[in-house]
Every structure is written in structure tokens, then in C-alpha cells.
Amino acid sequence: MTSPLLASPNTNPHYQDLYNVLKNVIDDSRLIRDPLRTLAYGTDASFYRLIPQLVVRVNDEEEVRLVLKEAKSRKLPVTFRAAGTSLSGQAVTNSILIQLSDQWKGHTIHQHGHVISLQPGIIGARANQLLAPFQRKIGPDPASINACMIGGIAANNASGMCCGTAQNSYNTVKSARILLADGTLLDTTDETSKKRFSETHGDLLDTLTLLGEKTRGNTELADKIRHKYRLKNTTGYSLNSLVDYQDPFDILLHLMIGSEGTLGFISEITYETVVDHPIKAATMIFFEDMEATCHAVTALKSAPVSAVELIDRAGLRAVEGKPGMPDMLSSLGENAAGLLIDVRASDEDELASHLELVSSSLDGLKTLNPIEFTQEKAVYDSYWKIRKGLFPAVGAVRPVGTTVIIEDVAFPVEQLAEGVLELQGVFHKHGYDEVILFGHALEGNLHFVFTQGFDAPAEVVRYEKLMDEVAHLVAVKYKGSLKAEHGTGRNMAPYVSLEWGEQAYEIMWDIKRAFDPDFLLNPDVILTHNANLHVQNLKPLPKANDKVDTCIECGFCESSCPSKSLTLTPRQRIVIWREIQRLVAAGDQPERLALLKKDYDYQGVDTCAGCGLCSMQCPVGINTGDLTRELRHDRIPDSKVGYWIGDHFEGVTKTARLGLASASVMKNIVGDSGMNLLTGAANKVTGGVVPKWRSTMPKTSIPLKTLLENDNDCAVAQTDQGSVVYLPSCATRVMGSSPNSKDQRSVMEVMLSVFRKSGYKVIIPKGVESTCCGLAFQSKGQFAVAEKKANDLNALLLEASENGKYPIVCDTSPCVLRMKETLDAKLNLYEQVSFISEFALPHLKITKKTARIAVHVTCSTTRMGLADSFVALANQLADDVVFPPDITCCGFAGDKGFSTPELNASALKTLSKAVEGCEAGYSNSRTCEIGLSEHSGLDYQSIVYLVDELSHSL
Structure with missing residues (x-):
């Protein structure tokens, strides 16, 4: 019953014709047709799979209007996609997928936070961040709020744990901007727009008025509707709009809520907010x-x-x-x-x-x-956290090859006990003994989660029989809701008529015909004539790699990924790798397989930052970077070159310093543009060995040996707070300050100054010039060399710290994370932020900075649980601190900012606007600071520079 995946483009010439028209207006990079990305971008969190013929990443309303009008003229179906976290198949299609680009994040706060207007690409949690200063929030609070977008929240009428029915989108929407199937724009708060719409779409308004009068006049039907919306209910269209409102514009607005993209596109929604x-x-x-x-x-x-x-x-x-x-x-x-x-x-x-x-x-x-x-x-x-993680937790322990299914029903709360006991009995009857039940009990809303295999026809039949019996139990016997808050989608569309009855069901078809007479908007979602829809086009989840096999493709990881706007997200990397492994195992479609493998090298491997932030968002802790590093290892196994570099690390770092010094001289001769040409060519010829030039490329750092010789008392404490082991990372031993930095000292010099001011005697490990934590080797898949360097460093630090007696401070956050993961647990390892906060600040007098500054919290800092400490430290140092909300990992990823600078550029494309008005920027990783400086227009340096600038010894 699992549908075959499409191996080649559809032969319908209208798709090519549409593409030819759209490319005259929309740049080709946002018109996606290749097999890899159509599969990746076409996958959502449900257990259904359809591969779009064309994915269009739209930037604004005009582009949406264009696609709708051109698709309509060719009778081509269209589906809208926001974050793709929906669970019931609302956002998959084998036709045209309209996907939001990252240009849909506009917002306006009104009435001191009591009202907020949001574009559909804003993540729900971000909306609440914007409202937090007013102690307000949006009403809906789905478990996926950190990943799902406003467009999906409204289109599915998502609710959540604390939302109930009173605070869902239906009951808190104030107005919206809506694009209909023919491309017409309606702004429900604009009288001019409404007047124009009345002139052009009077028949639609008349139909809604008539349907409202007819429904309100049918006492039995009206009472049934009121009863069903006393519960949580997202099955079918929002028929309560027909009894709650008389004005056709109010009916239209509220019908859009929960319509799952089948009636139109919400380009902006204005909510009445609620108290937080x-x-x-x-x-x-x-x-x-x-x-x-x-x-x-x-x-x-x-x-x-x-x-x-x-x-x-x-x-x-x-x-x-x-x-x-x-x-x-x-x-x-x-x-x-x-x-x-x-x-x-x-x-x-x-x-x-x-x-x-x-x-x-x-x-x-x-x-x-x-x-x-x-x-x-x-x-x-x-x-x-545990409550929200119950659904993915089941998926994490499922047998490989099976999917995890979650449905959400609602019983009248006064019959909850009886309903739950009978529901459990139905599951046991059909052999689903591992099912988990949980949910929003005050609303009678229960989720049930179970694993399901679809490879064997008998399993599909078992699932179908289960759903038939559940549907009759909930909808018929208890008169409850088959879909309380996840939307109807494909999985429950065949049961809408069973729940509502033919009279209400026909009204829903009348609504669909009035809005979308050609049935081109998300066909078969909510309403369908296909009784078997819910067991067709089922997603395969083959074994791919034990590092990612537990992934249920929920999409929670995507918002934190630095490559999300450039190539693939963690979810999408897993989707494609699974498909590659499926094709390998099946031994068919060799041309498709070869193309996917070829494209995956760049889309999946080369542009993965490997930062691990995905593991922080993933409910089961999958770090997709682990898969990427393994694939890099398979591409270039541990090599003699890697061992040689590891064994001659001091010489390599000297050569790197010499290279930076030579580059600096050359830059003075040919300028940045000349360096871009020269290094670009050299990078291509050497296969990435020679890095591409960055305008913020640092000068060479002063050698540590020279630093200590020139300043014999630089490590002498002004007071005696004890000893500390200082490990300068290889990055700070090689890279000095930017040529444009006001403070031209190296990080090492500034670190020693802070140690001295705060009263700590500094121990520099002997032989430190030849050491490395192994991170650079690990990120390239050179695992054996990485392990050897880590073991060497471990021995060095045990000796220097007298087996953990003294704290050890490294000046580069990613290195500390690597050391915490690999070195002896008795070593007390600190990076800049944690050491300064815990040990240095108590012995320093700080004069706070009044100018606005920007701070970038690195991904390694976040993964070590130090993000809040970094924020607290920055706020202790300055009165006005900006933490750019849309920036997670900067995408520099060690040296990847030199070899794949487009990753860094994509991850930081919103940075310059976010830090407008800032005097300077600070972080805690030297390589990250290179990219941050280039893409912000500010000079980013280590946070220790700010500490040193503002501090005096007590």
C-alpha cells in the first residue's frame, strides 16, 4: 500500500509551462524541481509522502498571487507549507508546493501588546518572545510551538496544553489578510478592501450569508454544531462560524481558521493576545x-x-x-x-x-x-518537557522501519472515564498493546500514540480496521471529535461525513465550492471522495543509519539549523539519506540514486555545520552532525596526511601564522577584491585546502613563546586567588585581531590581563604549541587522529592541573565542548564565560558600558548549557545588549567559513539589521567572530576584551 516514489518529473506539460512563466518573475533558485530537494522540501511530519513537481519559495503576497493565478489558469493543484510540523498530511502534494521563504517574519504590536499582527513565517515561540515584555502571549500553545509557524497554527486552528477552546485561533483572531484561489487579496480590517471584494466576489459573500441563515434556522443542526465546538474540534471546516456570526466577512474570516490551506492563504493574521x-x-x-x-x-x-x-x-x-x-x-x-x-x-x-x-x-x-x-x-x-516529549519518545523506541502515529480525539469530559476505558479496549483488541494515551484532560482531549508498520498489506488492513472502530466509538457512540486539535488532514478526511452527518457534510462541500470552485487548493485534505485516502501514499522509513534511525521527521530541529535557508535542514538530510539507503537496498532506479548521491554531497554533507544545535531541539537528542561526520569519514577515511598534520601540529600552526602574515601583506597590495580572486582560484585548484579570503581575515597572532618572553610578568597575579591552567586554543594561537579592531592585542594577551586583574596565577601547559583538542580533525571525519590528539591533550592537562587540582580555562567555546565530551572527567574545564562569571567577576570592579553592544551566543555555549550564563554576563557588563533573535549557529563551523562561505552568509543574513545601532559585537570563538564581523558591519571580538576594558582589580 506504500506508494512508489516518483522517479522522474510528471509528463504534464503545464508544469513546464508554469515554470517558464514563473522564472520571469521569481529567481530560479526559488523554483525547485530537482529530485533531491523536491523530496526534501515536500516531506512533513506526517506518515504520508507525496513528491511535488515544483516547489516555489515565495517572498511576498505578490508572488503568492502570481503562483495562484497561473496555477489556476492551468488547472494545477497548489498546497501551502509553513514549517511542515503538521501530523495528518496537510502539507504534502504531488503538484505545486508553495513554501514560505524566510521573508515572512513581519510583525506589529498594537495596544501595548493586547493585539499583535503576524506574518505566517514567524515561529509561535518567537511571537511570544515579542509579547513577553507586555506579559502577554498568543492564545494557541501547541507542543510544537518552538518549531511551528503562525501560518500553520492558524490554518490548523492549533490549540495546546493551556489554550483550551477559549484561546485558540478561532476565538482570538481579530482580522487577517487572505489570498483566495484566484489570487484576490482581502484585508478584513480594511473597509476599502472589503468594499472592493464585495464588488468582485459578491457571490461568495452571498453564499456564506445564505449558508449562515440556513444553518441558524435549522435548530437541530445548529445545536449539534454548538455541542461539537463545546469540545475541541478541528474535524472538517469551522461550521461554528455559521452560527456564531452573521456578517459574511466574519464568517469568511473564521472559516479560514482551521481550513488547512484548502480555502485560501493567510498572509497575515492579527490576534487578540492573552495574559501570560x-x-x-x-x-x-x-x-x-x-x-x-x-x-x-x-x-x-x-x-x-x-x-x-x-x-x-x-x-x-x-x-x-x-x-x-x-x-x-x-x-x-x-x-x-x-x-x-x-x-x-x-x-x-x-x-x-x-x-x-x-x-x-x-x-x-x-x-x-x-x-x-x-x-x-x-x-x-x-x-x-517530558509531557511534550511523549510523542517523540514513542517514536524513538519504535522498531526500525515502522512509523509512529499520533491521533487526537475528544470525548465530552463528563464521559471521559468511560470513553478512555473503551478506547483502550479497542487498541488491545487490534493488538496495539504498546499504545500510550495522554492529553489535555480538561477538554476531554486525548492523544493516542502507537507504532505502525506499513510494509505488509496485513498491517495496513489492521490499521484501517483500528481507525474504523475508533471513529465509530468516538464520533458516533460518544458524539466526540475525531480531530481535536491536529487538523483533519488526509488521515481523517474519509471520516468527516461519519462524524458530522450528511447534512453538515454537504454544507462543507458548499463552502469548498464557493471558495475554490476548481478544487485546486490542497485537494483531498479535509474533504475527499476517496474512502481509502488515509491508507495511500504512506511514507517509508527504512533503516538508514543507527545515528538517525530514531528520527520521526517531526521537524522540531529545523528552526535552529544554520543551513535551513541555503540547502537542507537536519530533518531533510535524514529524509534524503533514508531514500538513498532505500534505493540501494531495492537495487532499482539507478539513475535517480546516482543523482541523489551526487547532489547530497553538497546539499547534505558539505553544507552541514555539524553544530549539534539540532540535538537540543530534537525530542530524542539526534545530532545529525554525527551522521555528517561519519559520511565525511567514509568519503575520506583517516589518512596519512591527517596523521602527519597531527604529529607535526606545532609546525603546521607556525605555517598557518606565516600564511596569515603573507596574506596580510598581499591584501595591502591587491586589496580585498584581488584576494577574493586569487584565493577563490587557489581554493578550487587545491580542493579547498587554501581557504577563501574573508574581508575580516585576522592578522597573525603573536607566538605564545614570544608573548611570554616579552612580558615576563603578564601572568603574575596582583592578588593571590590561586592558580589556573590556561590553554590557548590553536585558533587563538594562530589568529590575532582583525586589522580593523580598536584593540589590536591577541586573545591570549587579553586573557592573561584578566587573569592578572582577578588575582589568578597562570599555568601554561608545557608543550601547548603542539596540542589540539581534535575538533578540527573530528569535524572532517578524521576520527582516529582526533582521538589521538584528544588523548595527548588529556595527558598534558592532567599534568598541568596536577590531576584536576586547578581549573583549566580554554579561550574558545567549541574546543571546550569537545574536551568535555572526550577528556578525563576529573579535569575541571571552563571556557571564557563560565570562568569569568564564576571565578573572575567576584574579584573585579566593573564599570558598565552604556553604549549598545551585540552578543552572539555560540552553538557550543548553548549545548553546554551556558547560554543563560552568557546572557547574564553580558547584562552585567553593559546596559544595552542585543541578542539577535533569528541567529542560532553562525554557520562558520570551524574552518567551513573559509571553504563554504555561503553557509556562513546564509546563517547570518539577518544579522546586520538586527545589530543596527550597536557599537561593537562580542562572542567566545575566534573563527565565529570572523564571520560575525563580516556580515554585521561591526567588529566582533571575544567577550574577554569587554571584561578587560571595563574591569579593575578590587
Whole structure:
């Protein structure tokens, strides 16, 4: 039942014709037709796969209008895509995929944060960051809020843990800019736009008016609609708009919410925001069985709680032993279940009152543990992190080759206990004994997660029988919702008529015909005549590599990836590598396989920064960089050249310093443009050995030996705070300051100055000139050499620190991360930020800087859990600090900024605008600072320069 993947472009000539028209307006780099990227960009988080014929990355409304009009004239279907985190197949197509470029991040805050206008490419969590100073947030709070975009949140009417129904997009939307199937733009807040629309689309407005009157006049149907939206419900179109509103523009606006791109495109949405209570507390309580747990939910319905999340025994078992989880989980009985209860308030007194009411609501109910709320951030966050990670956690332990399926139903809350018990029985009947149930219990909304193989026809039949029985149980027997908050998609489209009945179902078709008479917008999503749609075009998930086989393609990783706008994201790298391995195993489509392999070299391997930030967002901790490094190793195994460089590292670094000095002289003769030509040619001839020139290329650093000889007392402390081992990284031993830097000292000189001021005696390890942490070798897949260098450094530092007696400070953050992962645990390793914050600042007097500065938190700093420390340090040093919100990893990636500078440029393309008005920039990695300087217009240096500039000894 799994559909074959397309091996060649569709023979329909209209696609080529459309491409020829679009390329006159949209640059070719945003018109994507090659097999690798159409597969990569066409994949979403669902278990369906369709490969688009053409992916168009649109920059603005005019481009969307153009694509819609031209596609309509050729009768070509169109599907819209934002982040692709949807779970039910809403964002896949085998026709034209309109994908948002990164130009859709505009926003306007109104009325002191009570209203916000957002373009569809803004990530949900970013919207809340913008509103945080006003103690407001958007109403929807889906578990994927750190990855999903506003366009998808609105199009799916996503809700979430604390949102309920009152604060979803339907109930908080104020206005929108909407593009219809024919390219017409409607701004629902602009009277001129509405008047013009009435003249050109009066028939659509008349249809909506008539449907509203007809529905409101049918008491039985109107009551049914009101009942179904008392629950969470995203099955079908938002029919509640027909009973809630009479103005056709209001009906149209609210029909767009939850329409999953089948009625039009929302190019901007304006929300009424909600209060973000600053004081929060949570608890986890456990009950002996599901029935008792559900009775507790009913008791809490009128209590002042923000969220009540139910987790069944299988779900609790999946998180046993996780940080922050109660030790008692392992001792719970087989039928136990738990509730995560969240309470929020505006101040401590209000919180105390709320907590008392919540506890009293549960009086008389037997719990297996005391009701103890925590405000401790680490524990509170761990509760929610684990709750949000239940879905991916199941996927991580699934058998290779199977997919993970999540559905979300809603029962009337007063029948929750009965419904849950019957639902569990249905799963066991069909052999799904590993199913996990959890969800937003106050709304009667439950998610069920299970693994499913689709390779065998019998498994597809088993799945189909399960869904048939679930649909009848929920929609018919309990009159609940088959899709509470994930949208209808492809998976539930065949069941919409079962849930709603023929009368309501025909109204939905009337709505579709009125908006999209040619049925070109996301066909078969929400409404379909194909009863087998939900078991067609199923996504294969073959074994690819044990480092990434647990990936469920959820897309949570994508927002943090520096190559997301240039080539592929971590999810997409895994998608393509899986397809390559599938084709290898199948032994067919050799031409397609060869093309994918060829293109993957650049798209997948060469442009991966290997920064590992994806692992921070991934619910199961996959670091796609590990796969990339393995592939680099397979391409060029550990070589004699690598060993030779490792064995002659001091000489190599001297040669590198000489090269920088020579380049500096040459630059003075031929200028930056001349250096770009010369090094570009040399880079190509040498296969990347000679780096490409950067305008911010540093001068050579003063040799460490010379530094110590010229300044014999540079390491002598002014007071005695003890000793510290200082390990200058190879980068700072080679690279000095930028020619344009106001402070021309090397990082090493500044580090020694800070050590001296703060009272620490400095120990420089003997033989440090020949050392390296091995990171440069590891990133190129030279694993054996990397391990050897790490072992050598380990011995050196054990000796210098007297087996860990003294703290060890390295001046380059990525090196410290590498050392923490590979060196002896007894070594107390610190990078600049952590050492300064913990050891230096208490002994320094700081005069804060008043000028605005920019700070880049490196990916290695984030991965070490030091991002908050870096932010705190920067705020201790300056009154006005800018942390560019859209910049994660800078993409310089060691020396990749020299060999693949387009990665660095893409990752930092928003930097210059973000740091406007800043005097200088600071970070904690010398190579990162080269790229940051070039793409910001500022001079970026190590944060130690700022510490040294502003500090005096106490």
C-alpha cells in the first residue's frame, strides 16, 4: 500500500509551462524541481509522502498571487507549507508546493501588546518572545510551538496544553489578510478592501450569508454544531462560524481558521493576545487507575487551573528515570495513571489562593502521592518537557522501519472515564498493546500514540480496521471529535461525513465550492471522495543509519539549523539519506540514486555545520552532525596526511601564522577584491585546502613563546586567588585581531590581563604549541587522529592541573565542548564565560558600558548549557545588549567559513539589521567572530576584551 516514489518529473506539460512563466518573475533558485530537494522540501511530519513537481519559495503576497493565478489558469493543484510540523498530511502534494521563504517574519504590536499582527513565517515561540515584555502571549500553545509557524497554527486552528477552546485561533483572531484561489487579496480590517471584494466576489459573500441563515434556522443542526465546538474540534471546516456570526466577512474570516490551506492563504493574521501569568507552579499526582484519574479531572473542571495533562501508565513508564521525574514511577501499579496540573497567577498571593482551591477540589479523592506543587524552574520545566516529549519518545523506541502515529480525539469530559476505558479496549483488541494515551484532560482531549508498520498489506488492513472502530466509538457512540486539535488532514478526511452527518457534510462541500470552485487548493485534505485516502501514499522509513534511525521527521530541529535557508535542514538530510539507503537496498532506479548521491554531497554533507544545535531541539537528542561526520569519514577515511598534520601540529600552526602574515601583506597590495580572486582560484585548484579570503581575515597572532618572553610578568597575579591552567586554543594561537579592531592585542594577551586583574596565577601547559583538542580533525571525519590528539591533550592537562587540582580555562567555546565530551572527567574545564562569571567577576570592579553592544551566543555555549550564563554576563557588563533573535549557529563551523562561505552568509543574513545601532559585537570563538564581523558591519571580538576594558582589580 506504500506508494512508489516518483522517479522522474510528471509528463504534464503545464508544469513546464508554469515554470517558464514563473522564472520571469521569481529567481530560479526559488523554483525547485530537482529530485533531491523536491523530496526534501515536500516531506512533513506526517506518515504520508507525496513528491511535488515544483516547489516555489515565495517572498511576498505578490508572488503568492502570481503562483495562484497561473496555477489556476492551468488547472494545477497548489498546497501551502509553513514549517511542515503538521501530523495528518496537510502539507504534502504531488503538484505545486508553495513554501514560505524566510521573508515572512513581519510583525506589529498594537495596544501595548493586547493585539499583535503576524506574518505566517514567524515561529509561535518567537511571537511570544515579542509579547513577553507586555506579559502577554498568543492564545494557541501547541507542543510544537518552538518549531511551528503562525501560518500553520492558524490554518490548523492549533490549540495546546493551556489554550483550551477559549484561546485558540478561532476565538482570538481579530482580522487577517487572505489570498483566495484566484489570487484576490482581502484585508478584513480594511473597509476599502472589503468594499472592493464585495464588488468582485459578491457571490461568495452571498453564499456564506445564505449558508449562515440556513444553518441558524435549522435548530437541530445548529445545536449539534454548538455541542461539537463545546469540545475541541478541528474535524472538517469551522461550521461554528455559521452560527456564531452573521456578517459574511466574519464568517469568511473564521472559516479560514482551521481550513488547512484548502480555502485560501493567510498572509497575515492579527490576534487578540492573552495574559501570560508570570507566577507558575506545577505538580504531578498519581492515581491507582484510569477511572480514578478521570474522576479527578472532572473535579478539577471548575478549579483555577491552567492545564491538566493526563498520562496513562504506558506514558509514565516511558519517562521513568528522566530528570525531574518522581522516583516512585517505577513502583506504580500496572493500571495507574497520572495528572500534570499547572496553576498560574499574577502574584504569589493569588497563586497561593489558587493552589488551595485546587487542593480542596481533590479532597476525598485517593492519590498515590502527596499533592506537592513546585515553583522550582528546573523541576517545573522538566515536567513540561517530558509531557511534550511523549510523542517523540514513542517514536524513538519504535522498531526500525515502522512509523509512529499520533491521533487526537475528544470525548465530552463528563464521559471521559468511560470513553478512555473503551478506547483502550479497542487498541488491545487490534493488538496495539504498546499504545500510550495522554492529553489535555480538561477538554476531554486525548492523544493516542502507537507504532505502525506499513510494509505488509496485513498491517495496513489492521490499521484501517483500528481507525474504523475508533471513529465509530468516538464520533458516533460518544458524539466526540475525531480531530481535536491536529487538523483533519488526509488521515481523517474519509471520516468527516461519519462524524458530522450528511447534512453538515454537504454544507462543507458548499463552502469548498464557493471558495475554490476548481478544487485546486490542497485537494483531498479535509474533504475527499476517496474512502481509502488515509491508507495511500504512506511514507517509508527504512533503516538508514543507527545515528538517525530514531528520527520521526517531526521537524522540531529545523528552526535552529544554520543551513535551513541555503540547502537542507537536519530533518531533510535524514529524509534524503533514508531514500538513498532505500534505493540501494531495492537495487532499482539507478539513475535517480546516482543523482541523489551526487547532489547530497553538497546539499547534505558539505553544507552541514555539524553544530549539534539540532540535538537540543530534537525530542530524542539526534545530532545529525554525527551522521555528517561519519559520511565525511567514509568519503575520506583517516589518512596519512591527517596523521602527519597531527604529529607535526606545532609546525603546521607556525605555517598557518606565516600564511596569515603573507596574506596580510598581499591584501595591502591587491586589496580585498584581488584576494577574493586569487584565493577563490587557489581554493578550487587545491580542493579547498587554501581557504577563501574573508574581508575580516585576522592578522597573525603573536607566538605564545614570544608573548611570554616579552612580558615576563603578564601572568603574575596582583592578588593571590590561586592558580589556573590556561590553554590557548590553536585558533587563538594562530589568529590575532582583525586589522580593523580598536584593540589590536591577541586573545591570549587579553586573557592573561584578566587573569592578572582577578588575582589568578597562570599555568601554561608545557608543550601547548603542539596540542589540539581534535575538533578540527573530528569535524572532517578524521576520527582516529582526533582521538589521538584528544588523548595527548588529556595527558598534558592532567599534568598541568596536577590531576584536576586547578581549573583549566580554554579561550574558545567549541574546543571546550569537545574536551568535555572526550577528556578525563576529573579535569575541571571552563571556557571564557563560565570562568569569568564564576571565578573572575567576584574579584573585579566593573564599570558598565552604556553604549549598545551585540552578543552572539555560540552553538557550543548553548549545548553546554551556558547560554543563560552568557546572557547574564553580558547584562552585567553593559546596559544595552542585543541578542539577535533569528541567529542560532553562525554557520562558520570551524574552518567551513573559509571553504563554504555561503553557509556562513546564509546563517547570518539577518544579522546586520538586527545589530543596527550597536557599537561593537562580542562572542567566545575566534573563527565565529570572523564571520560575525563580516556580515554585521561591526567588529566582533571575544567577550574577554569587554571584561578587560571595563574591569579593575578590587
